[in-house]
Amino acid sequence: MVLLLGCSWSTVFVSSSVAAAILGAFVLIYVWFFYVDIPKIKGIPELASGELLAGHLYQLGEDHATTAEKWSSKYGWPVFQLRMGYRRAIMLNSFDSAYQFLVKNQSATIDRPWFYTFHGIVSATSAATIGTSPWNDRTKKQRRVVGSFTTAPSIQRLGPMLDLETCAVISGLYYDSQGGEIKMMPHVYLKRLSLNLMMMFCYGKRFATVTDPLLLQILSDANTISSFRSTNSNPQDFIPHLRYTAANKRTETAKVVRERRDKWLATMLKSVNESITQRVTPKQSVAEMLLRDSQEGLTELDIKTILGGLMSGGFETVFSTLIITIGVLSTKEGQLMQQRAYEDILSAYDSPEQAFEQSLAEEKSAYVAALAKEALRFYPPLKLLPARQTCKEFVYQGAVIPKGVLIYTNTQAVNRDKATYGRDADRFIPERWISKERDIPAPYQFAFGAGGRMCTAVNFSNRVLYAMLLRLIVAFEITESKEMPANTHYIDYKEDPAAQNAIASDFKVKLRARNPEMLERCFEQSQERSAQAMPDLPVEPLKR
Numbered sequence: 001m002v003l004l005l006g007c008s009w010s011t012v013f014v015s016s017s018v019a020a021a022i023l024g025a026f027v028l029i030y031v032w033f034f035y036v037d038i039p040k041i042k043g044i045p046e047l048a049s050g051e052l053l054a055g056h057l058y059q060l061g062e063d064h065a066t067t068a069e070k071w072s073s074k075y076g077w078p079v080f081q082l083r084m085g086y087r088r089a090i091m092l093n094s095f096d097s098a099y100q101f102l103v104k105n106q107s108a109t110i111d112r113p114w115f116y117t118f119h120g121i122v123s124a125t126s127a128a129t130i131g132t133s134p135w136n137d138r139t140k141k142q143r144r145v146v147g148s149f150t151t152a153p154s155i156q157r158l159g160p161m162l163d164l165e166t167c168a169v170i171s172g173l174y175y176d177s178q179g180g181e182i183k184m185m186p187h188v189y190l191k192r193l194s195l196n197l198m199m200m201f202c203y204g205k206r207f208a209t210v211t212d213p214l215l216l217q218i219l220s221d222a223n224t225i226s227s228f229r230s231t232n233s234n235p236q237d238f239i240p241h242l243r244y245t246a247a248n249k250r251t252e253t254a255k256v257v258r259e260r261r262d263k264w265l266a267t268m269l270k271s272v273n274e275s276i277t278q279r280v281t282p283k284q285s286v287a288e289m290l291l292r293d294s295q296e297g298l299t300e301l302d303i304k305t306i307l308g309g310l311m312s313g314g315f316e317t318v319f320s321t322l323i324i325t326i327g328v329l330s331t332k333e334g335q336l337m338q339q340r341a342y343e344d345i346l347s348a349y350d351s352p353e354q355a356f357e358q359s360l361a362e363e364k365s366a367y368v369a370a371l372a373k374e375a376l377r378f379y380p381p382l383k384l385l386p387a388r389q390t391c392k393e394f395v396y397q398g399a400v401i402p403k404g405v406l407i408y409t410n411t412q413a414v415n416r417d418k419a420t421y422g423r424d425a426d427r428f429i430p431e432r433w434i435s436k437e438r439d440i441p442a443p444y445q446f447a448f449g450a451g452g453r454m455c456t457a458v459n460f461s462n463r464v465l466y467a468m469l470l471r472l473i474v475a476f477e478i479t480e481s482k483e484m485p486a487n488t489h490y491i492d493y494k495e496d497p498a499a500q501n502a503i504a505s506d507f508k509v510k511l512r513a514r515n516p517e518m519l520e521r522c523f524e525q526s527q528e529r530s531a532q533a534m535p536d537l538p539v540e541p542l543k544r
C-alpha cells in the first residue's frame with residue numbers, strides 16, 4: 001500500500017512537473033514568438049533580463065530618461081533596444097543617433113503610435129491632439145493649418161497679446177513683492193502666462209485672476225491628461241491584460257477627466273461660435289479662423305484636434321522652460337548671467353524702456369536669445385520626446401530597423417552629448433551659442449524634437465521665451481532666497497520625476513526693481529497699447 005501510494009505520489013509529482021515544464025515552454029514560445037510585436041532587431045544592442053510580460057518597463061523606474069541615460073553610459077551604447085511590455089522599442093541617447101533617426105530618416109519615423117489609454121479612452125469621444133495623432137492625410141492637413149498660424153507675420157500679429165501677458169507677469173511680481181520685501185514663488189504667475197497665451201491664441205479669451213475656477217479646472221485637467229501620455233504612468237498600454245483587471249483606476253480617471261475636458265472644450269468653442277455670429281468684424285483667434293475657414297474643408301473633429309494640440313503643446317512647455325530659467329538666474333552664477341544679459345541689452349537697444357517695448361518685435365540681444373536656447377538644451381521640458389513609430393524599414397549603421405517599432409528620443413541625454421557640445425556639456429553656459437569657435441550642427445538641440453513631427457511653434461515659442469526673459473532682466477535683479485533656493489541640478493530639479501513634462505520644484509526669489517519709476521511707466525504704456533489693440537479684453541489691473 002505504502003509502495004503503491006509512494007508510486008502514485010511520485011507519478012503525480014513527475015507528471016505535474018512535466019505539465020509545468022510544458023506550460024512554461026508554451027509561455028516562453030508565446031512570449032518569444034507571439035506576445036512581443038516585433039522580434040529582436042539584429043545589430044542593435046539589447047538590454048538583458050527583461051521581465052516576462054513587462055519587459056524593461058518597470059526596470060526603467062520612475063524617471064525613464066535618467067535610467068535610460070545611465071544604461072546608455074554604463075554599457076557604452078548610444079542606441080539600444082528594449083521591451084516595453086509587448087512592444088519592442090529603440091532608445092536614442094546621442095545627438096548623432098537622434099539626427100540619423102529623426103532627420104535623416106524622417107520619412108520613416110514620421111508616424112506616432114496608437115496607445116490604448118490616450119487614444120482608446122481619453123480621446124475616444126473627442127479628438128486626440130496633433131502631437132499624438134498617427135501620420136495620415138488628416139494629420140498632414142492639420143499640421144499645414146497650424147503652421148500657417150505660426151509664420152513670421154502671424155507671430156507679429158500676436159504682439160499685443162504677448163505684450164499684455166508678459167507685462168502682467170512683471171507687474172504682478174512687482175506689486176505683490178512690495179518693493180522686493182516679500183520673497184516670491186514665481187510659478188503661478190508664469191503658469192497663468194502660459195495658459196492665457198494659449199487661451200488668447202486659440203480662443204481669444206484670457207483669465208484675469210489666478211483664482212478663476214475654470215482656470216484652476218483646466219490647469220488640473222491638463223496636468224492629468226498629460227500624465228496619460230507619459231511612458232511611465234500607463235503600464236496598461238504595454239501589458240494588455242492590465243486593461244481588464246478590475247483594479248484599473250487609471251481607466252476610470254481617464255473617463256472622468258475626459259468628460260470634464262469635453263465639456264469645457266465644447267463651452268469655449270460654442271462661445272467663439274456665438275461671438276462670430278454676433279460680430280461683423282473678424283477677430284484673430286485660431287478657433288475663429290478655423291470656424292470661418294472654408295478652403296481647407298475642416299471637420300469639427302479637425303478643429304478640436306488642432307485646438308487640443310495647440311493648448312496641450314504650448315501650455316506646460318513654455319511654463320516649465322521659463323520657471324527653471326528664473327531658478328538658474330537667481331543662483332550666484334545666474335546673477336553674473338543677468339549682469340552680462342543686462343549689459344548686452346543696453347548695447348542692443350537705446351534704453352531699458354525701449355528694450356522693454358521692442359522685445360516683442362525682434363530678438364536683438366544675442367545674450368538673451370542664447371540664454372533661452374541654453375535653457376531649452378539643458379532643461380528640455382519633455383525628457384523623452386513623444387513616441388514615434390517607424391512606418392517603413394530603413395538601415396541604421398548596418399542594422400535593418402523594421403516598420404512598426406517604437407522610437408524614444410532621450411533629450412536629456414541627447415542634449416548633453418559631449419561629442420556635440422564638448423566637455424562642458426554638463427554645464428549651463430549661454431555663451432556656447434554666441435561663441436564662433438563652437439560649431440554646433442543643426443538642429444542644434446532637440447527640445448523641440450526634429451524632422452517631420454518637430455514642434456510646429458518653434459519661432460512662436462522662442463519669441464515668448466525671449467520677450468519674457470528680457471523683460472524680467474530689464475525689470476529686476478533676481479537673487480535666491482536663503483530659505484527656499486532653487487534646485488538647478490539637471491535631474492533633481494523636477495518636482496515629479498515621473499511626469500511627462502519636467503516642472504521645477506517650488507522655490508522663492510528676491511526681486512529688486514532696477515528702476516521703479518521706469519518700470520511703472522512701462523506698465524502704463526503697455527496698458528495703453530493693450531487697450532487700443534484689444535478693446536474687448538479686460539486690461540490687467542495694476543495693484544498699486
Ligand code: HEM
Pocket residue numbers: 130131132133143146309310311313314315317318321381382385386446447448449450451452453454455456457460461
Ligand atoms: C518651450 C516651448 C515648447 C517646447 C519645448 C515644445 C516641444 C515640443 C516637442 C518636443 C514636440 C514633439 C516633437 C517631435 O516629436 O519631434 C512638440 C510638438 C508639438 N508642439 Fe510644441 N513645444 C513648445 C511650445 C509649443 C507651443 C507654444 C505650441 C502651440 C502654439 C506647440 C504646439 C505643438 C504641436 C501642435 C505639436 C505637434 C506636432 C506634431 O506631432 O506634428 N508647442 N512640441
